[in-house]
Amino acid sequence: MKIILIGGGKTVYFLAKHFTGEGHHVTIINRDREESITLSHQLDATVLLGDGSDPEMLEQAGAGSADVLLCLTSHDHNNLVTCQIASQEFDVPRTIALVNNPENEEIFRKLGVPLIFSSTRIITSLLEEQTDFMAITNLMAVAQGKVNVTEVRLPENAPVAGKSLKELKLPEGFLLATIIRNGEVLVPGGSTILEAHDQLILIGQAENYTDVLRILTGE
Amino acid sequence: MNIIIAGCGRYGALLANRLSSLGHSVVIIDRQENAFKALSTEFSGFTITGNAGEVSVLRAGKIETADCLLSMCNEDTLNLMVTQVAKYIFGVPKVIARVYEPSYESMFRKFGIEIISPIQLALEAFLQALDLDTEPGTEAQ
Numbered sequence: 001m002k003i004i005l006i007g008g009g010k011t012v013y014f015l016a017k018h019f020t021g022e023g024h025h026v027t028i029i030n031r032d033r034e035e036s037i038t039l040s041h042q043l044d045a046t047v048l049l050g051d052g053s054d055p056e057m058l059e060q061a062g063a064g065s066a067d068v069l070l071c072l073t074s075h076d077h078n079n080l081v082t083c084q085i086a087s088q089e090f091d092v093p094r095t096i097a098l099v100n101n102p103e104n105e106e107i108f109r110k111l112g113v114p115l116i117f118s119s120t121r122i123i124t125s126l127l128e129e130q131t132d133f134m135a136i137t138n139l140m141a142v143a144q145g146k147v148n149v150t151e152v153r154l155p156e157n158a159p160v161a162g163k164s165l166k167e168l169k170l171p172e173g174f175l176l177a178t179i180i181r182n183g184e185v186l187v188p189g190g191s192t193i194l195e196a197h198d199q200l201i202l203i204g205q206a207e208n209y210t211d212v213l214r215i216l217t218g219e
Numbered sequence: 220m221n222i223i224i225a226g227c228g229r230y231g232a233l234l235a236n237r238l239s240s241l242g243h244s245v246v247i248i249d250r251q252e253n254a255f256k257a258l259s260t261e262f263s264g265f266t267i268t269g270n271a272g273e274v275s276v277l278r279a280g281k282i283e284t285a286d287c288l289l290s291m292c293n294e295d296t297l298n299l300m301v302t303q304v305a306k307y308i309f310g311v312p313k314v315i316a317r318v319y320e321p322s323y324e325s326m327f328r329k330f331g332i333e334i335i336s337p338i339q340l341a342l343e344a345f346l347q348a349l350d351l352d353t354e355p356g357t358e359a360q
Binding site: 053054055056075076077078080081082084085088089101103104107110111 | 308
């Protein structure tokens with residue numbers, strides 16, 4: 001494959017290293033003279049010094065016969081316009097843009113750049129998933145920590161939402177004591193169906209917690 | 220008219236002053252607050268410090284109800300993004316970009332954006348002042 005990478009920094013370096021290692025033909029367009037020189041020494045890739053949003057530069061980089069173009073600069077307007085030019089002027093089959101401002105994801109799609117990734121979005125969602133998982137609070141330890149009382153708050157997309165307790169098959173030695181739903185306290189039975197945002201009060205032996213949390217969070 | 224101007228450089232500021240003194244409601248956007256010093260006392264519109272490439276900044280400038288957006292930044296890609304967002308996403312009725320690099324003119328045309336190229340205009344004015352034909356390809360005569 002012929003791949004054009006536009007931008008700089010570690011991401012471009014490691015991507016280029018990976019692609020050349022896999023036998024792909026890589027061309028990098030970089031704006032910084034010193035960085036371009038370093039990249040050309042470090043990589044088995046063609047490095048061009050210049051502005052990737054300049055059609056002449058894209059022409060020189062062989063955009064006309066490229067299979068993929070990745071635009072990874074820190075400026076969304078450059079990434080948008082470069083991908084637009086690559087696909088409309090040079091018929092590059094796949095253009096991928098870095099979207100720095102997550103608000104721009106929709107804009108890029110509407111303006112004809114469907115393949116995008118947003119590092120801000122990726123990190124935010126990682127963090128949110130993590131925070132959902134962290135919605136587990138140890139309320140108290142009984143019998144020198146052999147038994148724990150724990151609260152688990154089910155996230156929006158909890159895989160167990162809509163399932164009955166019978167279906168869940170919580171491990172032995174574990175009790176779902178109470179469900180707090182919209183401020184109301186429910187005493188659950190086997191046919192009780194869990195909902196997103198439920199607060200579950202669990203009592204059980206510490207060593208079984210991992211299994212229970214795995215079932216509840218779907219991890 | 221409700222007019223948004225992106226970029227308060229020399230052209231942006233002059234336009235803002237003039238349009239404002241003609242009685243239009245002008246919002247001018249620039250990344251640098253310092254840039255607004257170029258506005259004169261004629262200017263009675265609003266200034267927004269921010270990047271016109273951000274939709275939230277354009278929304279703060281009331282792009283939904285704007286009659287006209289002029290993108291006067293000194294970066295063609297930024298002008299091309301701002302004008303496309305204004306025209307195709309918000310449906311602003313009149314959208315014009317200032318072209319910075321004359322070689323970029325064709326790109327604006329390809330994306331259906333109306334342009335004004337100060338360099339091209341100056342070039343033609345010079346040629347006219349010299350009484351030379353301004354048709355491309357005939358200048359050398």
